[in-house]
Amino acid sequence: MKSLTCPNKHRPPSGKGGAIIRHGFYATRWGKRRRYQCQTCGKTFSSTNGTPYYRLQHRRATFDEVASHSVEGLNKSAIARVKRIAWNTVRWLERAAVWCRRFSDRKINRLAAVELQADEIKAIVAGKKQSVWVFAVIDVWSRLWPSTVVGKRSY
Numbered sequence: 459m460k461s462l463t464c465p466n467k468h469r470p471p472s473g474k475g476g477a478i479i480r481h482g483f484y485a486t487r488w489g490k491r492r493r494y495q496c497q498t499c500g501k502t503f504s505s506t507n508g509t510p511y512y513r514l515q516h517r518r519a520t521f522d523e524v525a526s527h528s529v530e531g532l533n534k535s536a537i538a539r540v541k542r543i544a545w546n547t548v549r550w551l552e553r554a555a556v557w558c559r560r561f562s563d564r565k566i567n568r569l570a571a572v573e574l575q576a577d578e579i580k581a582i583v584a585g586k587k588q589s590v591w592v593f594a595v596i597d598v599w600s601r602l603w604p605s606t607v608v609g610k611r612s613y
């Protein structure tokens with residue numbers, strides 16, 4: 459399999475072996491999906507293993523749409539109404555955020571910034587009992603968002 463790697467962390471085998479082969483199917487609400495097997499450790503896994511779609515109970519497209527709506531500024535309740543999904547399901551946003559951060563950490567390592575713009579916003583949390591500050595920096599020209607810090611407003 460061209461781009462699949464074993465999700466189980468083990469050393470790559472020396473010499474032959476280590477291939478990923480097709481290993482039957484598993485059922486989902488939308489039909490069957492292929493299962494794969496690592497020839498090194500013998501364990502099986504799905505193609506969504508190691509992706510934000512792992513064990514998703516909805517279509518992948520729905521997950522993508524929820525994330526897009528959030529980027530466009532819709533709040534969780536609005537997204538739940540528009541997509542006709544449970545409000546709790548919108549916790550996908552947290553899952554998406556984890557993967558976005560991971561992507562940024564891995565891919566953004568030498569930023570050639572032209573013009574950085576920093577901003578801060580105060581957010582009230584824990585039932586208006588506490589406040590936190592969110593500091594964000596964006597690269598104006600590319601709209602890239604290279605850094606976000608959440609914390610106290612201090613030096």
Ligand SMILES: [Zn+2]
Nearest residue numbers: 464466496499
């Ligand atoms: Zn393996």
